[in-house]
Amino acid sequence: MTKISRRNFLQTSGITISCLVAGKVVALSPAQAYARELPYKTLNLTEVATIEALAEAIVPGATEAGISHYIDSQLSVEPEDTLLMVKYLVPPPFNGFYQASLASADSMRGDKEWGELDKEQMTAMVGKIATDAVTDWQGPPASFFYFIFRSDAVDVVYGTELGSKELGIPYRAHIMPSTNW
Numbered sequence: 001m002t003k004i005s006r007r008n009f010l011q012t013s014g015i016t017i018s019c020l021v022a023g024k025v026v027a028l029s030p031a032q033a034y035a036r037e038l039p040y041k042t043l044n045l046t047e048v049a050t051i052e053a054l055a056e057a058i059v060p061g062a063t064e065a066g067i068s069h070y071i072d073s074q075l076s077v078e079p080e081d082t083l084l085m086v087k088y089l090v091p092p093p094f095n096g097f098y099q100a101s102l103a104s105a106d107s108m109r110g111d112k113e114w115g116e117l118d119k120e121q122m123t124a125m126v127g128k129i130a131t132d133a134v135t136d137w138q139g140p141p142a143s144f145f146y147f148i149f150r151s152d153a154v155d156v157v158y159g160t161e162l163g164s165k166e167l168g169i170p171y172r173a174h175i176m177p178s179t180n181w
Contacts, residue, residue: 029066029160030065030066030067030069030070030073030156031064031065031066032066033066033069033073034063034064034065034066034068034069035066038069040068040069040072041072041073041075041076042072042075042076042095043068043071043072043075046102046106047098047099047102047106048068048072049106049114050102050105050106050114051067051068051071051102052067052068052114053109053114053115053117053122054105054125054126054129054149055067055068055149055152055153055156057119057122057123057125057126058126058146058149058150058153059150059153059154059156059157059158061157062153062156062157065156065157066156067152067153067156067157070152070155070156071084071098071152075094075095075098079092079093079094082094083155084148084152085147085148085151085152085155086098086148089144089148090140090148096139097139097140097145097148099139100138100139100140101139101140101142101145101149103138103139104134104136104137104138104139104142105125105129105145107136108125108128108129108134109125126146128142129142129143129145129146130142130143130146131143
């Protein structure tokens with residue numbers, strides 16, 4: 001097992017979020033924030049559960065990669081600083097886009113909890129969102145939400161050097177760091 005140093009972490013993690021831990025601001029990957037069960041800044045627990053259920057159905061591994069902490073942290077920064085895909089397609093503020101879409105997605109599960117839905121039910125639900133086949137969807141078009149949300153999930157799972165390695169492709173960051181840490 002390789003020891004993780006600050007240098008190794010910064011070289012291999014494409015995404016970091018600032019978190020307050022024991023009174024100090026630290027940079028963590030979304031996966032580290034998820035593993036530490038850090039509190040959320042903007043999302044409520046229903047929104048977190050919805051994000052994790054949908055993201056896991058769309059991009060397996062997204063929950064453990066920290067999708068909910070990633071979206072939460074990115075909704076907490078200034079709009080011009082966010083790394084979310086929504087930045088390029090929707091005028092700020094972005095919280096309303098996610099809140100309306102997540103509330104509509106959450107209502108699709110009916111009386112069942114997310115964990116009670118099987119793979120086929122989740123696949124059907126995601127398929128309806130992706131093709132705008134959802135009745136009573138409120139907010140931005142469901143397929144538009146799917147496009148943006150899927151991009152966020154893919155970024156968290158595969159937008160790092162480790163994710164590229166898992167896919168068996170070279171890591172090609174849009175902007176490489178100017179120095180090696």
